[in-house]
Amino acid sequence: MESPPANELVEAARHGDTAAAVRLIELFYERIFAFLRRLAANDADAADLTQRTFCRVWESLPTFAGRSSVGSWIHGIAYHVYVDWRRADRRTEPRSDEWWAACAGDGPSPDEELSRADLAATVFRSVDQLEAQLRETVHLHYYQELTLQETADAQGIATSTVKYRLRQALDELQKKLNHERMTPVATTQGAK
């Protein structure tokens, strides 16, 4: 649920209030950049897509009717910007593992946390291998912490579809994780 100030900021920005627009940027640019960074897999593309997103936000301000929250509206714009960019550049290949490994290793990594970090990296990598629709839904709902309704608004789909996709994604992740765990064991046994 969006807080009332965001709505008021949008309303002020619609009437040409630049300070309100700057405040909107401060409220959302980090989340939007993180969302696009996870999808685009590199900082330069994510920054470019973030700029495109906010440019489209300013263009779309007059048409914002307030039916959804400001957060889901901006995420929806970012999502469509990303989809357009991916289609234009035909970027359909999954991202490399290094970025997630680097992200997982950013925090403190004591020895006891090492296996947990490895597991998280495996999960994130598996998410990147999901089908595009499922992956984007997981990103919006889990990574961006949008509610089901906001995720549905951002993607322009029904809430029930969001639930279905998340259920499918979790099942796929279960399968992939089990497969990942079994494969090293078999290799180890085979090596022995």
Added chain:
Amino acid sequence: MNLNDQEIENVLRSAPKPKALTALRQQLVAQVKLTATKKEAQPMIHSVGLSGWLRRSWPALAPAAVSLACAAVMVSQEVQVRALQQSNRRLAEQRASLQNAARIAPEAAAQLAVDVSEASAAEEKEIARLKVRAGQLGGEVARLEKMQTENEVLSKQPVTPAGLSAEELAALAKAREKALSINCINNLKQIGLAARVWGLDHKDTYPPDFLSMSNELNTPKILVCPAETNRLAAATFAKFTDENCSYELLAPSGSDTEPQRVLTRCPIHGHIGLCDGSVQGEVAKKHPEQLIMHDKKLYLGGY
């Protein structure tokens, strides 16, 4: 280690958040391009209210509204058509009646002329008669008005026996005596009628005494002559004695087969009641010679 859905969700929710580039914020702020819009041009919808509901539902509501409008128009047209049909029917009936009237008009006109001539003669007679009657009634009204005026004058004058002259007092006493006599005759008539009613249940014979026909008499008071002031009527027939009766029953157990036989007699006025139910006034007093005794029975005129 197997991960369940909850654990996977926890891992996903704790995903690392990429840090935004420091220069990105400045770039975004520099790229802000706002075009001011009028507030009234496109107001924000903060809540989905009635207008939003209408906006979403108009595709479904529009056909329904059109259908309702069509139905209303059809109903109004149906009403108009019915009214026109009724009007048409009335006009057709009127036309038929007019045609019928036109067909019979010559005959009716001739008949009407005859009727009118007859009616005019009769009316003239009636008018003449009414004029005469009106004149009579006018005279009557004038007389009544005069009497009313006299009455008013008289009613204003004090009426006391002491104020009356000897002649007036005599006339008053005479009138009173006459009234009492008429009352007596009335009593005898009622007694005769009661005796005949009693006879219907007793083989057409008359009762042996007055008490026997107590059921047929309305009240014991009619057995007392109004002129006999010193005799009191019995309150009820249970208390009735000979002292409570002024009249004589002269034909006990008689019948109407002897119509001229005297049934009852008033010793004060001399009125007699006959077996045929009639009453003859003051015969016994003024014309006693007409009463004939035969075989211990009294007859009027002859037997």
